[in-house]
Amino acid sequence: MIEFPGHAEAQETRTCPWPLLVVLNLGTLADEYQWLEERRLALDELKAQQEHELASRELDLKSKETGWISRLFTPLTTTVFAGILTFAASAVGTQSHNALDLERQKFEANMQLEQRKEQHELILKIVSVGDEKRVS
Secondary structure, three states, rough: OOOOOOOOOEEEOOOOOOOOOOEEOHHHHHHHHHHHHHHHHHHHHHHHHHHHHHHHHHHHHHHHHHHHHHHOHHHHHHHHHHHHHHHHHHHHHHHHHHHHHHHHHHHHHHHHHHHHHHHHHHHOOOOOOOOOOOOO
């Protein structure tokens, strides 16, 4: 007789023309099959529950991804914002550069005006005195 673990009471041997053949008790085999089916069903239920939880989490993540904040910070909008910021900074820089150029031109014009005033004052002084040697 050949023994299988856990099935010692359900085994019986019969003689046949072939080498030794072990036949299990049909009642025990049906019980084993039912136990295996129940176990498979429980595992299928657990798998279905875990898949449902996973699908639920994925749905939550997708709903968060479609929010207005995630749409606001896409690579395209970030690039557009960076371009606008660069344009604004260059406009401010150009404006301040233009203002600086204008102040420089104003200063040069004032210097030229002051030099001309001094020249005119000297000429008036010369004309009023009448003698170039006395003016110096």
